[in-house]
Amino acid sequence: MTADIDGIALAAEGLCKRFGGNTAVDRVSIAFAKGRLHSILGPNGAGKTTLFNLLTRDLLLDSGTIRLGTTDISRLTPDRVARMGVARSYQISSVYPDMSVRENVWIAAYRARGGNPFAFWRQATSFPEAGQWADTCLSRLGLSEIADVSVKELSYGDQRLLELSVTLACAPQIILLDEPTAGLSRKEAERVKRVIMSLKGEFSIIMIEHNVGIVMDLSDSITVMNRGVVVAQGSPDEIRGNRDVQEAYFGS
Amino acid sequence: MTEESLAASQAIPSVKAGRRTFALLKAFAAIAAVCVLPLVMPINIATEILIYGMFAMATNLLIGTAGLFSFGQAAFFGVGGYAAGYFLAHGWTSLPLVLFMAFASGGLLAAMIGGLIIRRLGIYFMMLTFAFNQLVYYVIYSWHSVTGGEDGLAGIRRPVLDLPLIGSFSFDDNRSLYGLVCVLFLLSIGVLARLVQSPFGLVLAAARQNSRRTISLGYHVPALQLAAYVIAGAVSGVAGALFGMLYRIMPIDSVHWAASAYVVFMVVIGGQRSMLGPVIGAAVFIWLQGLFSLAWTRWPLLLGLFVIIIMTYLPQGLVGLASQRWMRAIKRGARV
Amino acid sequence: QKTGTVTMGVITPTTGTFAYAGDLVARGAALALEMHGSNVLGTNVRLLTRDDEGKPASGVRRVQEAATSDGMRYFIGAYSSAVGLAESEVAQREKLLQFAAGGSEDFTGTRCGRYTFQWSAHPYTAIRATLEYVRKSFPQKKTIYTLTADYVFGHALLKYTRIVAAELGFELVGNDNHPFGERQYTQYLTKVVAAKPDILLLNTAGADAVTAIRQFANFGADNISVVGPWTLEVDQLAELAPEMRTGLILGQNYYPDVDTPANKEFVAAYNKKFAALPGYSSAYAYDAIRTLLLAMENANSVEVPAVIKALERMSWDGVLGRMSIDPNTHQLVRPYFVARCKPASAMRHTADFAEIVATGNAPQPSQLNECKQMPEL
Amino acid sequence: MLWLVSAQLVNGIAIGMIYALMSFGLSIIKGLLNIPNFAHGALYALGAYICYSAVSMGLPFALGLLAAFAGAALAGWALQRFAIQPASKSGYLAQLVTLFGAALVIEQMLLIGWGTIGLSYSPPPLLRGAVNLGFTVVPKYIAFASVFSALVIVSVWLLIERTKFGAYLRAGIERPDTTRALGINVDLLLGVGMMMGAGLAGLAGGLALPLVGATSTMGGDMLGIAFVVLVIGGLGSLYGSVAAGVLVGVVQSLTAIAAPAASTAIIYAAMIGILLFRPQGLFGER
Amino acid sequence: MAVEEEALLSVDAIDVHYGRSQALFGVGFEVGRREVVAIVGRNGAGKTTTLRSIMGINPVSNGAVSFNGRRIEKLRPHQIARSGISYVPETRDPFSLLTVEENIMLGYRPGSPYDLRRIVGWFPDLAALLRRRGAELSGGQQQMMVIGRGLALGPQLLLLDEPSQGLAPVIVKKVGEMLTALRGEDLSIVLVEQNIAFALSLADRVVVMENGAVVDRLTADESRQDPERIERYLGIH
Numbered sequence A: 001m002t003a004d005i006d007g008i009a010l011a012a013e014g015l016c017k018r019f020g021g022n023t024a025v026d027r028v029s030i031a032f033a034k035g036r037l038h039s040i041l042g043p044n045g046a047g048k049t050t051l052f053n054l055l056t057r058d059l060l061l062d063s064g065t066i067r068l069g070t071t072d073i074s075r076l077t078p079d080r081v082a083r084m085g086v087a088r089s090y091q092i093s094s095v096y097p098d099m100s101v102r103e104n105v106w107i108a109a110y111r112a113r114g115g116n117p118f119a120f121w122r123q124a125t126s127f128p129e130a131g132q133w134a135d136t137c138l139s140r141l142g143l144s145e146i147a148d149v150s151v152k153e154l155s156y157g158d159q160r161l162l163e164l165s166v167t168l169a170c171a172p173q174i175i176l177l178d179e180p181t182a183g184l185s186r187k188e189a190e191r192v193k194r195v196i197m198s199l200k201g202e203f204s205i206i207m208i209e210h211n212v213g214i215v216m217d218l219s220d221s222i223t224v225m226n227r228g229v230v231v232a233q234g235s236p237d238e239i240r241g242n243r244d245v246q247e248a249y250f251g252s
Numbered sequence B: 001m002t003e004e005s006l007a008a009s010q011a012i013p014s015v016k017a018g019r020r021t022f023a024l025l026k027a028f029a030a031i032a033a034v035c036v037l038p039l040v041m042p043i044n045i046a047t048e049i050l051i052y053g054m055f056a057m058a059t060n061l062l063i064g065t066a067g068l069f070s071f072g073q074a075a076f077f078g079v080g081g082y083a084a085g086y087f088l089a090h091g092w093t094s095l096p097l098v099l100f101m102a103f104a105s106g107g108l109l110a111a112m113i114g115g116l117i118i119r120r121l122g123i124y125f126m127m128l129t130f131a132f133n134q135l136v137y138y139v140i141y142s143w144h145s146v147t148g149g150e151d152g153l154a155g156i157r158r159p160v161l162d163l164p165l166i167g168s169f170s171f172d173d174n175r176s177l178y179g180l181v182c183v184l185f186l187l188s189i190g191v192l193a194r195l196v197q198s199p200f201g202l203v204l205a206a207a208r209q210n211s212r213r214t215i216s217l218g219y220h221v222p223a224l225q226l227a228a229y230v231i232a233g234a235v236s237g238v239a240g241a242l243f244g245m246l247y248r249i250m251p252i253d254s255v256h257w258a259a260s261a262y263v264v265f266m267v268v269i270g271g272q273r274s275m276l277g278p279v280i281g282a283a284v285f286i287w288l289q290g291l292f293s294l295a296w297t298r299w300p301l302l303l304g305l306f307v308i309i310i311m312t313y314l315p316q317g318l319v320g321l322a323s324q325r326w327m328r329a330i331k332r333g334a335r336v
Numbered sequence C: 001q002k003t004g005t006v007t008m009g010v011i012t013p014t015t016g017t018f019a020y021a022g023d024l025v026a027r028g029a030a031l032a033l034e035m036h037g038s039n040v041l042g043t044n045v046r047l048l049t050r051d052d053e054g055k056p057a058s059g060v061r062r063v064q065e066a067a068t069s070d071g072m073r074y075f076i077g078a079y080s081s082a083v084g085l086a087e088s089e090v091a092q093r094e095k096l097l098q099f100a101a102g103g104s105e106d107f108t109g110t111r112c113g114r115y116t117f118q119w120s121a122h123p124y125t126a127i128r129a130t131l132e133y134v135r136k137s138f139p140q141k142k143t144i145y146t147l148t149a150d151y152v153f154g155h156a157l158l159k160y161t162r163i164v165a166a167e168l169g170f171e172l173v174g175n176d177n178h179p180f181g182e183r184q185y186t187q188y189l190t191k192v193v194a195a196k197p198d199i200l201l202l203n204t205a206g207a208d209a210v211t212a213i214r215q216f217a218n219f220g221a222d223n224i225s226v227v228g229p230w231t232l233e234v235d236q237l238a239e240l241a242p243e244m245r246t247g248l249i250l251g252q253n254y255y256p257d258v259d260t261p262a263n264k265e266f267v268a269a270y271n272k273k274f275a276a277l278p279g280y281s282s283a284y285a286y287d288a289i290r291t292l293l294l295a296m297e298n299a300n301s302v303e304v305p306a307v308i309k310a311l312e313r314m315s316w317d318g319v320l321g322r323m324s325i326d327p328n329t330h331q332l333v334r335p336y337f338v339a340r341c342k343p344a345s346a347m348r349h350t351a352d353f354a355e356i357v358a359t360g361n362a363p364q365p366s367q368l369n370e371c372k373q374m375p376e377l
Numbered sequence D: 001m002l003w004l005v006s007a008q009l010v011n012g013i014a015i016g017m018i019y020a021l022m023s024f025g026l027s028i029i030k031g032l033l034n035i036p037n038f039a040h041g042a043l044y045a046l047g048a049y050i051c052y053s054a055v056s057m058g059l060p061f062a063l064g065l066l067a068a069f070a071g072a073a074l075a076g077w078a079l080q081r082f083a084i085q086p087a088s089k090s091g092y093l094a095q096l097v098t099l100f101g102a103a104l105v106i107e108q109m110l111l112i113g114w115g116t117i118g119l120s121y122s123p124p125p126l127l128r129g130a131v132n133l134g135f136t137v138v139p140k141y142i143a144f145a146s147v148f149s150a151l152v153i154v155s156v157w158l159l160i161e162r163t164k165f166g167a168y169l170r171a172g173i174e175r176p177d178t179t180r181a182l183g184i185n186v187d188l189l190l191g192v193g194m195m196m197g198a199g200l201a202g203l204a205g206g207l208a209l210p211l212v213g214a215t216s217t218m219g220g221d222m223l224g225i226a227f228v229v230l231v232i233g234g235l236g237s238l239y240g241s242v243a244a245g246v247l248v249g250v251v252q253s254l255t256a257i258a259a260p261a262a263s264t265a266i267i268y269a270a271m272i273g274i275l276l277f278r279p280q281g282l283f284g285e286r
Numbered sequence E: 001m002a003v004e005e006e007a008l009l010s011v012d013a014i015d016v017h018y019g020r021s022q023a024l025f026g027v028g029f030e031v032g033r034r035e036v037v038a039i040v041g042r043n044g045a046g047k048t049t050t051l052r053s054i055m056g057i058n059p060v061s062n063g064a065v066s067f068n069g070r071r072i073e074k075l076r077p078h079q080i081a082r083s084g085i086s087y088v089p090e091t092r093d094p095f096s097l098l099t100v101e102e103n104i105m106l107g108y109r110p111g112s113p114y115d116l117r118r119i120v121g122w123f124p125d126l127a128a129l130l131r132r133r134g135a136e137l138s139g140g141q142q143q144m145m146v147i148g149r150g151l152a153l154g155p156q157l158l159l160l161d162e163p164s165q166g167l168a169p170v171i172v173k174k175v176g177e178m179l180t181a182l183r184g185e186d187l188s189i190v191l192v193e194q195n196i197a198f199a200l201s202l203a204d205r206v207v208v209m210e211n212g213a214v215v216d217r218l219t220a221d222e223s224r225q226d227p228e229r230i231e232r233y234l235g236i237h
């Protein structure tokens, strides 16, 4: 597979996660290649978001190992993992409502630019690098105009764009996107698609998305999950041709 | 006083020119206000307002900025006061020493308690702070030989500041103690205001709004919150020490959880979203308490009604009211 | 400061745990002044009432304020000893004369001061008077179980209970300490009932004691007599239903039936003004203010040092009887009363709770006193 | 020793049921507004006073209890309508502070209405005296109060669990707007729930009258214990309140044997221990 | 259909404000009985605000909303819901502590044609989840649950805010089938959608919004004949 060419950015071995009696992720082994865009498809409740949560250590593993490059991160805390270059966007927008758009991005940019979070003796404004980087990320998603608007006042679609912008500001190596175009109008979805396209190559991207058009256009490889297990894996064309996937996912 | 609003959320976005001079202006206004305070009220009340102002500001670092609803801050106020008081009552009267003791004991206790509870969320955190407050209360209450138990720690002497060359300076006089309290008060305003606008303050504010997101951005949120908890505890400890010096007694009810509730009162009626809100809350609260108690024996009823009315009509507290008025005035001025 | 006016403070709780006492103290003080004509040695006397909330810090704050802003030089009124002791420090420093009341022996012991006088009887006096009565009237009752409030006041009572029990030949068969503010006594009372003592001695006071007696009444253990040497003042007897009260043996700092001319005059005036009988709180305030005014006249001065010196030498007929002050401790030397509660059927009016059955005035043995040398003025 | 322990155990269970009743109401209000009701103690005191007035007017004790329930429920409604609801737009903490304020107001009104001297009432003749169990005696009234509390708790519990009321409550708290959009009158719901919780506090106060009398500060004394019970049992777990009430009663009774002075400190320490190791409480669900 | 004669819902030139800023400017449209009206528009156009105003969650500052000939813009949300309108929010707003069954049945009123059985019939995925708590569902499962919750009220008019969002194609298809099936019953729908194809496959009429105002109204036929017309508003090319 493609993985061998560029090396592995992130790999999981035998991941399991149970909620009570229900196994949301069941012995999933998966590898994500460096610099590639790898999509995860699957019906609702397949375990995609749970897999993300495991990879970023937001949830504790029941069993399995996760390797970032050559480092075992299965026991690290989520903030450590984030500092090692794994950034994510959430399926449900997860922004700071009492802050402006720019501040939202700044918080991510400051950490990404190596700012010390305990620096209580200096003004936040005395760190121009973070500010500049935040502005760059905002303009990349076309949010510069509304940078000073309070986030409470944004429409849902704009919140989704902001979510992406924040993720970008983490300046990660690996980006995990959970349904980045959900709730976006065609035009915005198109913009997000272009942004993701431009990120490809720069970063390793893992994406969950129900918009099949976008998945097929962007992905280098696709993994299909159902009921917590991986049911298919391959290039977009292979997946399109897979009968089982057709039935379970597209319903035809 | 000015209707200053140094809310974390305003620190970054627009670094407009003139902001700095404005801030300077506000600082002068604060200093001026502090200087005239003893002219308009008995000096012990003025001193008390500044002490509780400090205490309330420190508490607001937790409540307003970090969103950690602590109902146990009196434990740190009390422990700082008892620690300093113990030294002062037993003949160690060096000012730096006792201030350090208060700062360190408040901070240390906060580090110990905070280390255990900082990961607990919402109402659980609230209840834990309450329970620890009660535990500290019972320890101080029963440790009679050191703390004086229910009689309070009595016999506290005022400290002495030994300056090389100049000689030693005593705070026996109420006016000189007021001076000392003033200096420490302004210092803590400066430090806390700076802190709220710093990256540390911003990230705390971010974690208040969405802690999971903040962690996923690479911040170790519990460590930051613990730091805030310790800072608040240490500053509260100093406030407690000053209180002990003022009345030369450290009363047991200063550690009771009701005292924690009262400081939350001050923060909320003053306004959580600004630096001076809690101070104004403290001033109004203390002043009203005195006023009402002269007016009617059933005065807590008036106090209760006052709080209910403020919360009903002024969502942002007293400072919210002031700044609304002010903004409107500015707009009107601009139109003319 | 107003010249030509003497300002006396009544710093007393009108809110908090002792809220019931504040108004009564203020009444007594006002009455004493009114009967004296609001004026001493041609100088106007003014009363200042402040709420100490039953908290030491508030008490200290109010005293300090009244002293600096209102020129107060004399004050009375603290109801809890913790408050009174805290205020006593301000009194020594600001040179204010404090006429305190309260159960703590520290006022005239470890924390005695030249500016502070204690109106209430000494715990030793109280226990001695009460147990002497029990010994005489119920010679068959020998064993005592004590229930003690777990703070200074309770411990002091317990200490003197041990001393007096040894003096009079009682046997102490058990003791339980309960925390201050306890509302649940059945777990202690279960133990008491199991130990079958002759006497349950309550070394606890105020609301705690009321609650304990109430709950003890639920046990129906009639063969155990309840004795309170310093437990419920007459003010609080109304809090108990008559059937809970009947038969209680209680030590009293004051009782309206006290048969002295000064008290008769006081009760009559009080009854006329407030249509009620005075209790401990009012009597304390009345007698304290009356005594201060008397001392000013004796000293022929309204200056604090002169008044202190006069008090230290005085011996007079007060509300309680013949009284004097021990110059070494500033303890008021005065009679203490033992009262026995009546059944509802024997009550002549609604406030006729008990009758005085004995008095005693044995002072604390001086070798037990911890007041060091009184300082110079 | 053994008989002493069992005596204290019996006593602890009986007292614990009364604690449970108190914190059961607290638990309902906690579930409702998601805040600890700092005015709960004041409502408890109010219940005791109302009950006292009713019985001293010559009504039977049962009616006194009913009046205590009704009066406190009414106060609870007023509290919701005139304090909590207006403050809710000012945020969570504002509601909390308002409840403090309300507690002050209620306490002072009790002093104004009933005077500063505490009040006593002996239980009806039928419930006076004690039952002898051989190894210990239990006052009849305490036995009655605990059985009565248990009955009240069970019936209210059934009311909540067996009807949709409970689901409405939880929904209304989490997302008032969405719940309204489903045709549920959230404000009415909060009012009714608050009345129920407050009423139970009043009932507990009425029940406590023969034991602790009526004083304006009695609420503050009880509030601490009620919180401890609530937290140990698990916030929002009705079932937990009962078990924890009994547990606290028993622990208090048992420490009375060895170290009575520590009994209050011990329950706070227990609360801390439980919160640290089982933050959801003994019976709470995450 | 005689829409003009007897509209079920008529929104008449409403203005809506958030604080001082205006979000809707004279928005007006009508929904006939058994009709499906789609509202489309870019992010921030005001679609959600429109639905929330109909529901009474956002107050209307000017204009009128009538339902069944009765003015409702001053009513409170629960009264509006009881008069027969139900709303499925785009943020889903599941009740996280209630079980799925409780979530769905919360607003159920005896007499509603949509009981738990039928709802689970449309979304068999939910059958196994009924005892689960609302917070323990995946995004898509929540979506199914809240559509069910909206139906359980037994409304005459259903306001659906982006129901296809986050659903796998197979489920989107199912939702489409379900909505088509519902057309046989006494139910009208206002459908806010970003998935234009999905919206057009169901709608009788389409309302296009831009910057808080209605900028175009089309019938199903018109939109099919001239697909470019909608695309222009949505800003593709």
Ligand SMILES: Nc1ncnc2c1ncn2[C@@H]1O[C@H](COP(=O)(O)OP(=O)(O)OP(=O)(O)O)[C@@H](O)[C@H]1O
Pocket: A019, A020, A022, A023, A024, A042, A043, A044, A045, A046, A047, A048, A049, A050, A051, A091, E135, E136, E137, E138, E139, E140, E141, E166
């Ligand atoms: N906190 C939880 N507790 C219990 N079960 C959970 C929890 N979170 C998720 N689940 C269950 O785990 C399974 C996988 O959920 P997950 O959110 O990973 O699905 P998904 O693939 O992201 O679906 P979607 O596309 O709908 O978002 C689902 O059946 C879900 O109900």
Ligand SMILES: Nc1ncnc2c1ncn2[C@@H]1O[C@H](COP(=O)(O)OP(=O)(O)OP(=O)(O)O)[C@@H](O)[C@H]1O
Pocket: A152, A153, A154, A155, A156, A157, A158, A183, A185, E018, E021, E023, E041, E042, E043, E044, E045, E046, E047, E048, E049, E050, E090
């Ligand atoms: N709470 C709010 N406060 C202030 N302005 C708001 C608020 N909510 C929405 N707005 C503004 O109102 C306008 C309309 O928002 P609305 O959510 O109705 O758009 P929408 O068409 O539903 O968009 P989307 O497709 O992104 O959901 C937007 O400009 C938005 O910024």
Ligand SMILES: [Mg+2]
Pocket: A048, A049, A050, A091, E138, E139, E140
């Ligand atoms: Mg998902």
Ligand SMILES: [Mg+2]
Pocket: A155, A156, E047, E048, E049, E090
């Ligand atoms: Mg929308």
